Amino acid sequence: RRRGIPEAILAEGKTPAEVAALATTAVDTTGRALVTRADEATAAAVASAVGDAGADATVDRDDRVGTVVVHADGFEPPSLDAAVAVVTAGTGDAPVAGEAAVVAREIGAAVDRIDDVGVANLDRILDQVDRVREADAVVVAAGREGALPTVVAGLVDAPVIALPVSTGYGVGGEGVAALEGALQSCSVLTTVNVDAGFVAGAQAGLIARAVDAARTE
Amino acid sequence: RRRGIPEAILAEGKTPAEVAALATTAVDTTGRALVTRADEATAAAVASAVGDAGADATVDRDDRVGTVVVHADGFEPPSLDAAVAVVTAGTGDAPVAGEAAVVAREIGAAVDRIDDVGVANLDRILDQVDRVREADAVVVAAGREGALPTVVAGLVDAPVIALPVSTGYGVGGEGVAALEGALQSCSVLTTVNVDAGFVAGAQAGLIARAVDAARTE
Amino acid sequence: RRRGIPEAILAEGKTPAEVAALATTAVDTTGRALVTRADEATAAAVASAVGDAGADATVDRDDRVGTVVVHADGFEPPSLDAAVAVVTAGTGDAPVAGEAAVVAREIGAAVDRIDDVGVANLDRILDQVDRVREADAVVVAAGREGALPTVVAGLVDAPVIALPVSTGYGVGGEGVAALEGALQSCSVLTTVNVDAGFVAGAQAGLIARAVDAARTE
Amino acid sequence: RRRGIPEAILAEGKTPAEVAALATTAVDTTGRALVTRADEATAAAVASAVGDAGADATVDRDDRVGTVVVHADGFEPPSLDAAVAVVTAGTGDAPVAGEAAVVAREIGAAVDRIDDVGVANLDRILDQVDRVREADAVVVAAGREGALPTVVAGLVDAPVIALPVSTGYGVGGEGVAALEGALQSCSVLTTVNVDAGFVAGAQAGLIARAVDAARTE
Amino acid sequence: RRRGIPEAILAEGKTPAEVAALATTAVDTTGRALVTRADEATAAAVASAVGDAGADATVDRDDRVGTVVVHADGFEPPSLDAAVAVVTAGTGDAPVAGEAAVVAREIGAAVDRIDDVGVANLDRILDQVDRVREADAVVVAAGREGALPTVVAGLVDAPVIALPVSTGYGVGGEGVAALEGALQSCSVLTTVNVDAGFVAGAQAGLIARAVDAARTE
Amino acid sequence: RRRGIPEAILAEGKTPAEVAALATTAVDTTGRALVTRADEATAAAVASAVGDAGADATVDRDDRVGTVVVHADGFEPPSLDAAVAVVTAGTGDAPVAGEAAVVAREIGAAVDRIDDVGVANLDRILDQVDRVREADAVVVAAGREGALPTVVAGLVDAPVIALPVSTGYGVGGEGVAALEGALQSCSVLTTVNVDAGFVAGAQAGLIARAVDAARTE
Amino acid sequence: RRRGIPEAILAEGKTPAEVAALATTAVDTTGRALVTRADEATAAAVASAVGDAGADATVDRDDRVGTVVVHADGFEPPSLDAAVAVVTAGTGDAPVAGEAAVVAREIGAAVDRIDDVGVANLDRILDQVDRVREADAVVVAAGREGALPTVVAGLVDAPVIALPVSTGYGVGGEGVAALEGALQSCSVLTTVNVDAGFVAGAQAGLIARAVDAARTE
Amino acid sequence: RRRGIPEAILAEGKTPAEVAALATTAVDTTGRALVTRADEATAAAVASAVGDAGADATVDRDDRVGTVVVHADGFEPPSLDAAVAVVTAGTGDAPVAGEAAVVAREIGAAVDRIDDVGVANLDRILDQVDRVREADAVVVAAGREGALPTVVAGLVDAPVIALPVSTGYGVGGEGVAALEGALQSCSVLTTVNVDAGFVAGAQAGLIARAVDAARTE
Numbered sequence A, B, C, D, E, F, G, H: 001r002r003r004g005i006p007e008a009i010l011a012e013g014k015t016p017a018e019v020a021a022l023a024t025t026a027v028d029t030t031g032r033a034l035v036t037r038a039d040e041a042t043a044a045a046v047a048s049a050v051g052d053a054g055a056d057a058t059v060d061r062d063d064r065v066g067t068v069v070v071h072a073d074g075f076e077p078p079s080l081d082a083a084v085a086v087v088t089a090g091t092g093d094a095p096v097a098g099e100a101a102v103v104a105r106e107i108g109a110a111v112d113r114i115d116d117v118g119v120a121n122l123d124r125i126l127d128q129v130d131r132v133r134e135a136d137a138v139v140v141a142a143g144r145e146g147a148l149p150t151v152v153a154g155l156v157d158a159p160v161i162a163l164p165v166s167t168g169y170g171v172g173g174e175g176v177a178a179l180e181g182a183l184q185s186c187s188v189l190t191t192v193n194v195d196a197g198f199v200a201g202a203q204a205g206l207i208a209r210a211v212d213a214a215r216t217e
């Protein structure tokens, strides 16, 4: 697959049967499949379709995150000499951050999750900053006012990708303030759309691939 | 004047002559006047009208901030036993913060200005946090992504008022992201509209008045 | 807990079990918990978890408002020498105003509820203005066109906090006109986001704390 | 002219020469012309074109409001047995209210202007309410948070037309909050667009015509 | 009741029991009640509560429109010597137009419904124009692009009130294009918010009252 | 040039010298050039650059519309056996409609301009409907509430293209209501962006080309 | 029926019984009916109502697309000598594109569906470009960033109609980015509203009719 | 300086004297300065202030792009073993792309500019794809519908950063459609705000630094 990004199937708006069919085709043709935004029925349909296909594929579900990862028997997952940090401000950011982490891992990056370090209590992120500095690329998931990506990008050298999360209500809610905060940030960073964990994780993975390739040149 | 807030004349959309007439009336009837958003021609017209009126009024202009303060001869400005901190993230926030400071001072508060402590470099605000903690009410002016009010409200006990500033371009620019960030803040704070320095300073002044009254009960 | 604001758990987007776990932890570590936006299942889960924990904690539910307050046995609630008025325009504003009242009360303020004084019939607010003037801080909840906070701030000396409510349909509905009315008010006031009763009540509580501290200095 | 509304020429976006030509044509064919949103050059061009046409037309300019009214010699202006009140919240509302007043007067209504009765000081409108109650239709011009139309419609029996004015800055500025406030009003009223003084005055004039016709049946 | 507008209870966001209680109180104190936006359960609750109250009140439900009208035994409904036309563009506009018609009728106007005369087929409105011209005030309900109010206001002398309806999808859908079309209309008219049938009907009723009073002076 | 659409140079945001250089290149390589949105300085620069180039090119400026058309000596303009009607609601629509007409003519269509037939006076469009029916494609330019495209599409068989014009102020102004009206139209039509005369004229020209090709097959 | 467009009944917001009644009336009066956005219950109600009517009408349902086409016994569907291509970027665009295809077919065009040629993989559209060039009019359905219509319009001579699809989440989601992309396209094309498959197909059908008429003149 | 990003001074909203002072300070303390969005007066003020300071600093102005780069005598600019491609769709994108290129170059990357490859003519980008594939990070600047970043990200392996440009008028104009297109892209990419050339170039530079560091480990 182009760029090492796994064939991803967005389950939203598709029936379980449709998703299962697309996933088995992806496994057959590319050796693996990644389903995102799957509810439990869809995840079950994928697992059962893969089982029916008779192959000894491994199926890895995360129902909170909504992902299903399928590896064909004998599929050799890539393993890069490069690390991605996935940082969250609060518990509401976990599912979206989880989507980013799964994709980065499938691209082969070593993923480090650093959770609940939102800026309302600065000590938390200051305590973890050395860990974040280990990464070659950093994804920062935050909803509401979304201040964390700006703070993190002021503390690390690696490229930072903001991942706005659709928390918050009223004006600027549903992740809009968090996205606009990323677009207006006084620190250098780029952003993806609200809840676009897949895109953030994949872009971090592409950076990790470039770094890995340079390391192993 | 009700609540101790000086009669304020918003110069925008009025001719210099109109503003000057309103200001001299305010001085005659209340002992002082506060003009906001005055350009140089308007400030000059006010100063000259006050001079023509023959009284020994004092005129205090700040052309960067756009304010003109006039005190009639013998006007006794209030002096409260309470302090307001006015904090800015960067230099672009200075004029709007200045408007807030002038109003709070006219209400009688002791005003402390703490500048250039934006979150892209956390050391700056951490260095000043003890000074901010001295205040009975805190105004925090910030544009672009407007993360500073959230961070400050996480560090102090006093009520914090966010003052979004119309910096920033593109989507979320002109202070919109900063305002929405205040509305979505994970810390407890209230907000005023973009660039509404007068309102932020006046509300901080009202809190200072309440504290002063309690202290002197 | 910082600023005397109780640990608040926003139930929206969390399962009853998760909320119950967070609440019992908060009770264990801080002596109390405040759950907001809880539906009946969540409130029941919290009550039952607290009971199971065996302690003689008191549980105070308001299902219309969506709050659950838990006090550990022996928890000494703060009691401030300062008052907060919570004013509503109509019956649709009651749940959101209720959230503000609960928080202010937990911070220790004496809370006075003044209801159904919307501006379509001016006599109602004029009849109650002396009662509102007793308070050290005033929260005014109003939806639709949200004119009440402006009128109240013109009648009292204490700081006023607008609490826009998500009533109203069509353009400017869901509280947007009410929020924008607060941002544009000709009277001095600050605002919180639409339906942010928790924030309005907490800010009023912070002002009450400052006044109480000054009174008891 | 249909409905008794004078032929109105919106000067914005037209050259002085074009406006003058349209105005003289209107005078020739209907006996009068009403130019709105004219700057001084345009008003002068109209006056001079009418003069050149040699007729003894009367020209009535209001440069603050931006209107020019031309009556051909011998034009008999209508005179209705019905009254329109035009109410403003503050001085910034005067030009737009003036446009409404001119149109209503040209339709033949008796127009009563009641100024500076904004809700930040309720005494002002309460002092004038008997005068407003004299009118058969009421136009209420207000900018910023636009609370006045709602308050007036709660005080009078006649139909009220809100006329939002493009004052105010930041979010909800330029009359948007005032328009949305009219759309969400808890009192019964209808509205026109921001700054649409011509439409508000014409609709009030149509109501006055209907009442006059009924009175004189 | 002020202005002859019946006490109206918006059922949305209230429980059937709450609505029924408010309605019986209104009947007791004013002789009638008007419930809007009632679903079937609410309408039934009102009917049954009125029955239980034992009085021989009449209950008039229109489940498509969502209204319930209750008249106490012996209540003398007003009857005005003035007419209101309620015009619709298509079948989707019927429920909202129905709300307007019920209110106008309760105020005492003679109401004429003229349906399905949208501008995509001009013959229909041209065929009905004489009937529309009979009215003293005209309400025009239209969704989607909302062109009909503009066309009608170009054809009649009476005041026209646009009533935008929340049909249409995509950009400008949910009545937004129809409302903006009313605000931008090249014809003279005023507007109410999207789906605000109550307000449109009440304003038309106020005009009818004024005309009736003039007729009967 | 692809599709027979002339090489068009949008002058906005370019210096006169840059536009002149692009135009002479286009004439050299394609035999003609079409400049849109040119102010007088730019139009003059193009005319002079073409003159300097020494060729006997013809230059056709329309300063009201902002177009400059240059044909190299000997350039054979296309001439199609197909007609485009360009219809306007009012005089404010003329410049934008003019841009559409110029482009359609350059593509080779016979263009018929039908002006000032806005829906506030239905007789005008009804008087011209036979003329509009002659066309193979119809462009309808209208600003403010933009009702005319819907009415025209209800009267003719040919494809209709709405061309919203940036007239109107307040909410829905600057052509937004007109564009949304086209998107929500109850008649079948497609639309271009606000003021996009070039695109509307070019699409009408493409339809004329298809019809011409079919006629001459 | 005017313009050869079948009488279309939008099922959304109507009960199955209402739709069935409208459909049978259309069949009786025009020989056919086209129901759009029908769920299964509605489609079944239409089929059964047509059956009950006893006539040997044919009923053609597409439940994925939501259309029901009914032809009365002996109805002679039009057949044009002209072709429409309906192109999709991805599988999410299929239902909306299907609506366009059904309408174009009912108008009599030969319809060619070309699927899954989104621009993330350019080879797909480049492989199919000769097929697209066969058509007399082209509808291009795309959601998310909606780049495909711009690319297709750069590759073909026939008029292109963009059909934005309501896929995508976050800012610019629900088809908004796709619609704005069509409005801003650097290629010449016109657009319909988000998901307006009926309008896109009908406009393409009108172009096909014009071409067919020219061919058969 | 942190992350190797030069101290950047945004000239917008500052006087020439202020910018010159900030620039000389930056040169004194960090060895260089980068001014962005400078008009000619500001650029001249910087050049002259640096000259006055007497040092043999080099000053590099690009007045079209609005940048001034100052290097102190003896400043050793970084030089990375990594390349950044900066791609534009059309000539309107050049200034913003230029800002990105200057920053990336100052960080030390080898920068390759690839211009005028917009998607309305696919051959252009297909011809240049091998050149783009040489880069370690790719910035793609595009306005209007902004389709180019999506197409490029479908053709290369390196991380792509979209740089939306504020071209385009009407709905979705001023870069909004281009930004939303990047947020909704079917290809993997991240984005910066409209016209944020500085941020795009700096992020690309950070990736280049990471790759360079890996290469030279």
Ligand SMILES: Nc1ncnc2c1ncn2[C@@H]1O[C@H](COP(=O)(O)O)[C@@H](O)[C@H]1O
Binding pocket: B007, B008, B009, B010, B011, B036, B037, B196, B197, B198, B199, C186, C187, C188, D090, D091, D092
């Ligand atoms: N800079 C400002 N921003 C917001 N409100 C202001 C400002 N200056 C004055 N005001 C308020 O606006 C009210 C009306 O101002 P005016 O338009 O001068 O009558 C004053 O009484 C103040 O309460």
Ligand SMILES: Nc1ncnc2c1ncn2[C@@H]1O[C@H](COP(=O)(O)O)[C@@H](O)[C@H]1O
Binding pocket: A090, A091, A092, B186, B187, B188, C007, C008, C009, C010, C011, C036, C037, C196, C197, C198, C199
């Ligand atoms: N109803 C509410 N509205 C707004 N903020 C709240 C509300 N309830 C709790 N919060 C705040 O949101 C923070 C995060 O909540 P949580 O998502 O539970 O971690 C809490 O610490 C409170 O400061």
Ligand SMILES: Nc1ncnc2c1ncn2[C@@H]1O[C@H](COP(=O)(O)O)[C@@H](O)[C@H]1O
Binding pocket: F007, F008, F009, F010, F011, F036, F037, F196, F197, F198, F199, G186, G187, G188, H090, H091, H092
């Ligand atoms: N007035 C206009 N409105 C919209 N698009 C235009 C206009 N004039 C030219 N164009 C298109 O914009 C493209 C790019 O223009 P340019 O920026 O000059 O390269 C041209 O090839 C035309 O297709």
Ligand SMILES: Nc1ncnc2c1ncn2[C@@H]1O[C@H](COP(=O)(O)O)[C@@H](O)[C@H]1O
Binding pocket: A186, A187, A188, B090, B091, B092, H007, H008, H009, H010, H011, H036, H037, H196, H197, H198, H199
């Ligand atoms: N053209 C630009 N666009 C966006 N951010 C910028 C630009 N130029 C400088 N900056 C950033 O804005 C920060 C604050 O700039 P200043 O307002 O000059 O203090 C700088 O440190 C840069 O990170």
Ligand SMILES: [Mg+2]
Binding pocket: A089, A118, A119, A142, A143, A144, A145, A146, A147, A148, B186
């Ligand atoms: Mg956050």
Ligand SMILES: [Mg+2]
Binding pocket: A186, B089, B118, B119, B142, B143, B144, B145, B146, B147, B148
């Ligand atoms: Mg900031």
Ligand SMILES: [Mg+2]
Binding pocket: C089, C118, C119, C142, C143, C144, C145, C146, C147, C148, D186
């Ligand atoms: Mg209210």
Ligand SMILES: [Mg+2]
Binding pocket: C186, D089, D118, D119, D142, D143, D144, D145, D146, D147, D148
């Ligand atoms: Mg007002």
Ligand SMILES: [Mg+2]
Binding pocket: E089, E118, E119, E142, E143, E144, E145, E146, E147, E148, F186
């Ligand atoms: Mg309609």
Ligand SMILES: [Mg+2]
Binding pocket: E186, F089, F118, F119, F142, F143, F144, F145, F146, F147, F148
């Ligand atoms: Mg029009």
Ligand SMILES: [Mg+2]
Binding pocket: G089, G118, G119, G142, G143, G144, G145, G146, G147, G148, H186
């Ligand atoms: Mg697409």
Ligand SMILES: [Mg+2]
Binding pocket: G186, H089, H118, H119, H142, H143, H144, H145, H146, H147, H148
């Ligand atoms: Mg582009």
